[in-house]
Amino acid sequence: MMQTNSWVPLFPEQASTFAWQVDLLYLYLIVISVAFTIPIVVAIFLFALKYREKEKFASGAEIHGSMVLEAGWSFLPFVISMTIFLGGAVVYYNQYKMPEDAMQVYVVGKQWMWKIQHETGQREINELHIPVNRKVKLTMTTEDALHDFSIPAFRTKADVVPGRYTYLWFEANKPGKYHLFCAEYCGLNHSGMGGYVYVMEQSDFDNWLEGNVSGQTPVEQGRDLFENKLGCASCHAGGPQQRGAKLEGIYGKEVHLAGGGTVTANDEYIRNSILNPSSQVVEGFQPIMPTFKGQVTEEQLVSLVAYIKSLSGVTGSTSTSQPASNSAANSGSNVRSNSNVATPRRADRGQANKPGSNPNAPGPANR
Amino acid sequence: MQDAITAEYSGPPKLNYLNNGFTLKSWLLTKDHKRIAIMYLITVSLFFMAGGLYASAIRLELLTPASDLLQTGTYNKVFTQHGILMIFFFLIPSIPAVLGNFILPIMIGAKDLALPRINLLSLYIYWVGGAFTVWALLQGGVDTGWTFYTPYSTTFSNTYVMAVGLGIFINGFSSILTGLNFIVTVHTMRAPGMTWFRLPLFVWAQYATSLVMILGTPVIAITVLLLAIERFAHVGIFDPAIGGDPILFQHMFWFYSHPAVYIMILPGMGVISELISNFSRKKIFGYEFIAFSSIAIAVFGFLVWGHHMFVSGQSVYAGLVFSFLTMVVAVPSAIKMFNWTATMYKGSISYDTPMLYGIGFMGLFLIGGLTGLFLGAIGLTVHLTDTYFVVAHFHYVMVGGQVIAYLGGIHYWWPKMTGKMYSEFWGKISAMLVFIGFNLTFFPQFILGYMGMPRRYASYPPEFQVLNIFSTAGASVLGVGLVMPVIYLAQSLIAGKAAGDNPWMLPGLEWRTSSPPPTENFDVMPVVTWEAYEFGEESGLDLEAARANESVRTI
Numbered sequence: 001m002m003q004t005n006s007w008v009p010l011f012p013e014q015a016s017t018f019a020w021q022v023d024l025l026y027l028y029l030i031v032i033s034v035a036f037t038i039p040i041v042v043a044i045f046l047f048a049l050k051y052r053e054k055e056k057f058a059s060g061a062e063i064h065g066s067m068v069l070e071a072g073w074s075f076l077p078f079v080i081s082m083t084i085f086l087g088g089a090v091v092y093y094n095q096y097k098m099p100e101d102a103m104q105v106y107v108v109g110k111q112w113m114w115k116i117q118h119e120t121g122q123r124e125i126n127e128l129h130i131p132v133n134r135k136v137k138l139t140m141t142t143e144d145a146l147h148d149f150s151i152p153a154f155r156t157k158a159d160v161v162p163g164r165y166t167y168l169w170f171e172a173n174k175p176g177k178y179h180l181f182c183a184e185y186c187g188l189n190h191s192g193m194g195g196y197v198y199v200m201e202q203s204d205f206d207n208w209l210e211g212n213v214s215g216q217t218p219v220e221q222g223r224d225l226f227e228n229k230l231g232c233a234s235c236h237a238g239g240p241q242q243r244g245a246k247l248e249g250i251y252g253k254e255v256h257l258a259g260g261g262t263v264t265a266n267d268e269y270i271r272n273s274i275l276n277p278s279s280q281v282v283e284g285f286q287p288i289m290p291t292f293k294g295q296v297t298e299e300q301l302v303s304l305v306a307y308i309k310s311l312s313g314v315t316g317s318t319s320t321s322q323p324a325s326n327s328a329a330n331s332g333s334n335v336r337s338n339s340n341v342a343t344p345r346r347a348d349r350g351q352a353n354k355p356g357s358n359p360n361a362p363g364p365a366n367r
Numbered sequence: 368m369q370d371a372i373t374a375e376y377s378g379p380p381k382l383n384y385l386n387n388g389f390t391l392k393s394w395l396l397t398k399d400h401k402r403i404a405i406m407y408l409i410t411v412s413l414f415f416m417a418g419g420l421y422a423s424a425i426r427l428e429l430l431t432p433a434s435d436l437l438q439t440g441t442y443n444k445v446f447t448q449h450g451i452l453m454i455f456f457f458l459i460p461s462i463p464a465v466l467g468n469f470i471l472p473i474m475i476g477a478k479d480l481a482l483p484r485i486n487l488l489s490l491y492i493y494w495v496g497g498a499f500t501v502w503a504l505l506q507g508g509v510d511t512g513w514t515f516y517t518p519y520s521t522t523f524s525n526t527y528v529m530a531v532g533l534g535i536f537i538n539g540f541s542s543i544l545t546g547l548n549f550i551v552t553v554h555t556m557r558a559p560g561m562t563w564f565r566l567p568l569f570v571w572a573q574y575a576t577s578l579v580m581i582l583g584t585p586v587i588a589i590t591v592l593l594l595a596i597e598r599f600a601h602v603g604i605f606d607p608a609i610g611g612d613p614i615l616f617q618h619m620f621w622f623y624s625h626p627a628v629y630i631m632i633l634p635g636m637g638v639i640s641e642l643i644s645n646f647s648r649k650k651i652f653g654y655e656f657i658a659f660s661s662i663a664i665a666v667f668g669f670l671v672w673g674h675h676m677f678v679s680g681q682s683v684y685a686g687l688v689f690s691f692l693t694m695v696v697a698v699p700s701a702i703k704m705f706n707w708t709a710t711m712y713k714g715s716i717s718y719d720t721p722m723l724y725g726i727g728f729m730g731l732f733l734i735g736g737l738t739g740l741f742l743g744a745i746g747l748t749v750h751l752t753d754t755y756f757v758v759a760h761f762h763y764v765m766v767g768g769q770v771i772a773y774l775g776g777i778h779y780w781w782p783k784m785t786g787k788m789y790s791e792f793w794g795k796i797s798a799m800l801v802f803i804g805f806n807l808t809f810f811p812q813f814i815l816g817y818m819g820m821p822r823r824y825a826s827y828p829p830e831f832q833v834l835n836i837f838s839t840a841g842a843s844v845l846g847v848g849l850v851m852p853v854i855y856l857a858q859s860l861i862a863g864k865a866a867g868d869n870p871w872m873l874p875g876l877e878w879r880t881s882s883p884p885p886t887e888n889f890d891v892m893p894v895v896t897w898e899a900y901e902f903g904e905e906s907g908l909d910l911e912a913a914r915a916n917e918s919v920r921t922i
Contacts, residue, residue: 012819025747026817033737040708040733044726047711048718053648057872057910059902060649060714069709070656070702077701081694084744089687091746096683111523145519146613148678148753152819155750159679161614162518163607166680179828183753183821185512187523188440191824276610 015178015199016154017171021091023155028087032080095156098169102137103130106218106302109140109147109160111186112193115299119306120209121217126195128180130172131205137169139267143298148184151197157183165267172199222307225300230292232304244289245282251312256283270305383786383883398483399886403490404469405784410497411465412853414456419849421449426808426842429835434825442825443510444526450513455535456497458769459627462634463580464493464545466776467573469784471549473877473884474567476558476893481551489544492537500534503527512823514624517605517616521597529595536591539584542630546580549573558876560895567875567899568644568657572637575661579626579633579668587623590616617679621672629668631765633661635728635772636703642725642775643707644900645873647714651900653706660699667696677745678752686745693743700736704729719871720794724775727802731767735760738813753823756816759809767805774801774852781856782866786882789859793851800848807841872913874906875899 014020051060105128108115116124130136140149140160149168150157153176158168182193200208216224226232235244250265258281263269273280274296277289296304384401387393394402424445428437437445472480480486503509509531511520520528553566553574593604594616603610644651651657673681673689707729716722738760742748751757778798782788811834820831827835869878874897880889897905 010814010818012817022747022750025744026741029737029741029744029747032740033734036737037733040704041730043708044711044729047708047714048716048726051647051711051714051716053715053717055715056914058648058715060647060716061712062650062903063652063713064650065653065656065706065709069705070653073705074656074698074702078695078698081697081740081743084740085691085694088690088744088746088748091744092683092686092690092749093746095746095749145523146516150753150819150821152750152754157678157749157752161607161680163613164680179819181819181821185443185514185516185519185753185823187510187519188443190443191434191439191821191826 012152012155013174013176013178014153014155015172015174015176016151016156017173018091018094019153019155021094025087025091029084032084095169098137098167099135099171102135102169105130105136105138106299106306107138107140107149107160108298108302109142109144109149109182109186109193110298111144112182112189114147114149114180114182114193114195117218117299117302118209119217119219121215121220122209122212123215124212126180126193128195128197129205129208130197130199131202132172132175132199134202135169135171137167139302140166140168141298141302145186146184147182147186147193150181150183151178152181153178153197159184165271172197175199175201175204218303218306219310221300222303222305222310225296225304226307230296230304235289243285245285247308248311249313251309251314257281258283258285258287267305267309270308271301274301274304381881382885383881384886385786385883387886396487398479398487400468400472400480400483400486401784401884401886403486404465406490407460407464407468407493410494411457411461414452414497415461418449418453418457419846421445421452423842423846425449426839428825429827430839432827432829432832437825439825440510443512443823444508446823447510447512448504448508451500451509451531451535453765454513454627454631455538456493456500458631458765459542460493460545461769461773462638462776463549463573463576463630464489464541466638466773466780467549467569467576467634468545470780470877471570471573472552472556473783473880473888474570474875475553475556475561476876476889476895477552477556478887478889480548481556482548485544485548489541489548492544493541496534496536496538496541499537500531503530503534506530514620515594515616516620517594517597517611517613518607521594521606522608529598532591532594536588539588542580542584546577546584549577550581558893558895561876564654564658565895565897565899566658568640568651568654568661569634569637571658572633572640572661575665576630576633576637578662578665579630582669583623583626583630586619587627590619590623593619614676614679614681617676618672621675622669625672625675626665626668628761628764629664632768633664635769636661638772638776638779639707639725639728639732640703641875642721642779643710643729645779645871645875646719646722646725647711647716648902649710649714649900650898650902651706652709652712653702654899656702657706660702663699664696667692667699671696674743674748677748690743690745694740697736697740697743700732704733704736717871718795720789720791720798721775721779723795723798723802724771724778727798728768728771728775730802731763731771731805734810735763735767738763750819751816753821754816755812755820755822758822759812759816762809762812767809771801771805774798777852777856780877781859782870783877783882783884785860785863786866787859787863788866788870789852789863790855793855797848797851797855800844800851802848804841804843804845804848808838808845809841811835811837811841867916869908869913872908872910874901874908 011023014023104119106117114126116128138149141164142160142162144162147160148157149160154170154172156168156170158166160166176199178197180195180197182190186193235242236247253265254262255265256262263280269280275291275293277291278287281287384399394406397403424437428434428442434442507527509526509528511524511528553570596602597604597606597611601609605611605613605616607613640651640657671689671692673685674693677686742751742757742760778794815831815834818831820827866882868880868882876893879893
């Protein structure tokens with residue numbers, strides 16, 4: 001059964017660190033609304049009673065208007081609406097600014113289910129298990145139509161858009177079971193596309209991780225695809241004779257393109273380079289790479305991106321399975337970037353994170 | 368009294384637009400704006416009833432958490448078609464094409480609209496678009512939501528997307544032509560003495576609406592066309608699988624559809640300005656401010672489309688700018704609200720049915736407008752987007768605003784349009800039922816939305832059931848309130864009392880011609896020497912005689 005003990009009657013439960021901010025803003029707007037409604041409604045009723053027609057077809061008073069009143073009731077709503085705007089902007093900024101030290105979770109929407117993978121490899125469908133008091137960042141995409149990952153108890157949601165990655169983060173602060181909805185209409189079984197988010201104490205979460213034997217982690221899967229299944233390594237292994245650009249250390253860097261221009265090597269760029277290789281060719285290379293469109297699923301793409309990120313030493317916090325080649329690759333020279341490869345730079349919306357920076361990270365090593 | 372009226376009209380019945388020809392041809396090939404308006408009235412009402420049936424199906428399905436009465440696929444079609452019929456075929460043409468068409472030329476002292484043939488053409492386009500859409504719905508309908516979001520609409524939906532899209536595309540031209548016609552008419556057809564600042568505020572509101580219609584509607588036409596190119600020719604425009612961008616569709620769609628929201632409320636505001644001022648028998652407070660706030664809404668309405676896309680993945684800066692502009696566009700609506708309230712101060716207020724609708728509008732639009740601020744506050748609206756809060760908000764504006772204003776306008780101008788007076792008793796009962804039923808239906812949905820119930824859900828978690836039952840119960844009251852006018856208005860045509868030319872002794876030009884008006888609207892070209900809403904000596908109304916008449920007439 002759902003927990004329903006919300007702090008205000010008819011409010012959903014507050015279960016994330018920004019739920020109280022959203023609720024406070026909501027209450028502020030309710031106060032403003034009441035403060036506007038009561039005088040107007042009282043005035044209407046008062047006038048309606050007091051100025052009821054005394055004689056049939058009698059005329060009302062000759063009043064045309066008042067500049068003072070007009071100026072006042074133009075200025076006052078403007079000022080109040082600006083306070084609402086600023087309040088909304090502050091709350092939004094907190095929701096939007098992605099944390100640096102979050103646990104990574106990958107989400108792929110599909111008509112009509114949520115496929116979720118943890119960085120330690122555990123997979124779940126329509127359920128998301130997360131530890132309490134821990135920042136969690138979702139990297140999301142979809143295989144088909146638009147979806148929207150919505151958790152009312154956390155007061156947050158984000159559309160999931162085909163062809164690109166969108167991100168959502170939250171920090172749950174109350175253990176429990178909360179609704180997960182798809183909030184963007186996606187066809188036949190839209191209202192069935194949902195499940196629950198389970199917020200657990202860290203120890204319970206560790207047990208849960210242990211109880212769900214993980215297969216490969218996303219990085220391991222990505223390496224498997226890269227080296228064996230898709231054969232990316234035959235061109236991108238990084239030797240001097242390679243036909244493809246070297247991928248070690250590129251993540252988060254500016255990449256110079258053939259024909260001029262630069263692009264930041266972020267999740268989108270890597271994804272796009274796999275699906276539309278000829279659209280943004282790296283300077284010094286020929287547009288000979290075939291497209292992998294139709295050959296890789298969104299989930300495989302997520303793994304490939306995770307692996308390529310790991311080549312630059314960029315991962316989420318929970319994975320302990322760093323490729324052994326990582327440090328060696330980073331110490332090598334980088335042909336197309338003159339910035340310091342040893343320091344992963346903040347890229348995209350800032351998911352760059354040194355491995356093991358979170359001491360609470362559950363993982364095989366902790367057990 | 369009955370004798371007094373018949374005495375006035377002794378001799379052969381006066382020729383008016385209704386008895387000036389009875390053949391089908393005299394209607395179908397008419398150039399008379401009043402006949403065209405009546406044909407719009409009938410069609411628009413049919414679409415409203417069809418949309419209302421879909422609404423009933425939605426509310427019945429949502430009585431229980433499971434999708435039992437309707438299968439999910441059926442439910443998806445039902446809410447989509449409810450939206451499409453109500454928005455494109457009822458709300459958008461309702462006040463402009465029916466009330467505007469009938470009354471705007473008379474209000475400015477013109478014989479007809481400036482382009483009568485174009486007016487008839489716009490009716491035929493509306494019919495063709497409507498017929499096409501109805502055909503598509505009968506073939507199997509459409510399940511994309513009225514928003515047609517890509518790539519679902521282009522790639523995944525197996526329903527009649529393009530057929531319905533074509534219906535909407537065709538219908539758009541009707542809107543454009545009506546808007547064009549009104550603008551030309553207001554510029555060129557005003558009677559001598561009818562200066563811009565003597566225009567009734569209904570005319571200003573129609574003018575602002577027309578600007579939005581001719582500037583916004585082409586964009587939806589382009590969008591539908593691009594949708595068709597993608598669906599049929601597989602050119603990648605919106606679908607990322609073939610190189611398109613689904614967010615582009617949302618930008619294009621809302622670039623029209625947000626201004627279209629103002630097409631659906633500005634005319635209602637115009638009607639309310641008429642009702643509040645006339646039934647308070649007093650000049651409207653701050654005429655210029657109300658007039659220019661309509662224009663301000665029309666202009667700013669084009670700059671806020673991104674507030675429909677706060678969680679769609681648009682950039683944070685875009686989100687903040689759109690949030691800011693949304694707050695700005697709230698101000699002109701607030702100005703109108705204050706001015707209407709101030710108009711009642713020291714008035715001589717009578718509570719005839721139209722005025723009840725007018726006061727009801729003020730209450731409902733107040734809630735609709737204020738909850739718009741909730742949805743403009745970007746940090747809050749992340750939680751509220753795509754929940755029932757949004758559904759409740761836009762129904763408060765669209766139904767609580769436009770539909771209430773439309774009903775108020777119909778009751779207000781009914782005596783002029785038909786020459787008959789409806790039952791004031793049943794009119795008041797129905798106005799109150801609509802107000803109560805509406806609030807019972809939609810207020811619980813604000814709470815549901817904040818609790819997190821997503822919209823467009825055929826089934827929902829059981830904890831949302833109680834409020835959904837309230838909502839459905841309210842909808843049945845609302846339904847009764849909306850069916851009643853159909854009955855007593857029809858009854859008034861057969862057995863209604865003669866209304867007389869000016870039943871409420873009002874100064875507007877439409878009340879200075881006979882009821883129903885003659886085909887050319889006025890027997891003598893009027894010359895305007897008074898300001899809008901002039902109830903004093905300058906109005907030239909013979910109030911003493913009217914009072915004497917009234918005392919005889921009072922039952």
